[in-house]
Amino acid sequence: MLSETPDTTHLAEAVPSARRQETRARLLDAAFEVFTETGFQAASVELITSRAGFTRGAFYSNFSSKEELFVELFNRAYGQRAADLRTRTTELMPHLAAQQCPISTEEAAAYVADFFFETGDEAKWFALETEFLLLAMREPSESLHFTDFVSKFRAELADLVDEILHVAGRRFSLPSENAMIVLGSVYERSFRISAIGGYDAPEGLSELGDRIAELLFAITEEIPT
Known part of the structure; x- marks a missing residue:
């Protein structure tokens, strides 16, 4: 029973x-x-x-240690950041798809500005990344974790940018991995400036839209129809 x-x-x-x-x-x-x-x-x-x-x-x-906690924190933070960018990409796609004419530099600048809007956590993000970089420099065993995180995040971002460009009717005119290094450097510089001087600091994130849009049109081309 x-x-x-x-x-x-x-x-x-x-x-x-x-x-x-x-x-x-x-x-x-x-x-x-x-x-x-x-x-x-x-x-x-x-x-x-x-x-x-x-x-x-x-x-x-x-x-088991403060180092393990820090790596787990960085892993969670990068995961949240990547998920946030994927959400923004999903929201952006319908607007790009609805474009009747090829996107202009001005329109691209507006989209980039919306994509990288101010979150208020720029200074904390910068501090956390800097602390992880310093830890990786002091503790060689942690350097692999840092480079892995950066490589993984850049690869995910490259996929998102490729998707956005495709919907906008454009493609990179150079290998995407090289293009992302250039774009990433511009973004990271603006990010550092805003983390220290505020979102509206000269050459900070508030000016990123125009700068990235101009660069995108220099390193991309229209997809032949």
Whole structure:
């Protein structure tokens, strides 16, 4: 005879898992704030756990070291950034597809400006990336993580740009990987300037639309019909 008592084993296992995920998320959120405020070297485990409302025990039951936490934080941050860009690309596609005439430089500049609108987190992003770069320079074991993140993010961005260009009726006139190095350098410079001087700083993100649009028309061509 089958027991009428429901099997709740999987539920019992799921609850700690959900709680653990919440704990990790809170530790990562706290670490993001602490790392961008004090820097990696000055950030202590105690400061991070205190900000998250936990003890050292909660930290070490989830991460073996501060370095592991930092890499996980960077991985999450890059994932969120990539997802955000994919969402913006999806929103942009219908507008480009509806274009009746070839896109102009001015229209491209407006699209770029909307695509890279101000988020308010530019300074924190810059601080986090700089801390990771410094960590990679001090700890060779972390350098591979940094280059992997950068390469992966640039590859994802290249795919998105290729999609956008195709819908706009254009294509790169040079290998896309080379084009992305050029475009990435322009963006990163503007990003650094805005992170330090504000979104509207001269040559910062507020001027990125015109600069990227002009460059795009220099390194792309219309797709023959």
